[in-house]
Amino acid sequence: MNAFIKLNGQKWLSRVAKNPKRFFICSMIFLSVSFIVSLVQGIFFPSEKTFTIKPPVLHSNSGIGHNIASVQDKEMEKIVNELKLLKDKRDRNALQKEDSLRIEFLFNRYQQFKNNR
DSSP: OHHHHHHHHHHHHHHHHHOHHHHHHHHHHHHHHHHHHHHHHHHHSOOSOSOOOOOOOOOOSSHHHHHHHHHHHHHHHHHHHHHHHHHHHHHTTOOOHHHHHHHHHHHHHHHHHHHHO
């Protein structure tokens, strides 16, 4: 198989070297026909998926922003509820070292959500 490809490749290259003008004309005819076929296909038979990449939305006043705000509200509500539970635990004098770290984390998270509004 490899020898077959080598032999035919050498024959093809020798023909091209002997007739460069003919090779150029054949190449240009092939390229022109393929370009015309591509144009006809694009005009008369357009693809269903012409451009599927959507650019990212940087800022929008539509429902996307409201969804993010509602998610933040839910997260803030969860944080407040957990802080209330930890406050009740503090009132019973049952806080541990891990609880104080959790309170600090929750408070910082709450501040982040509040500042992002």
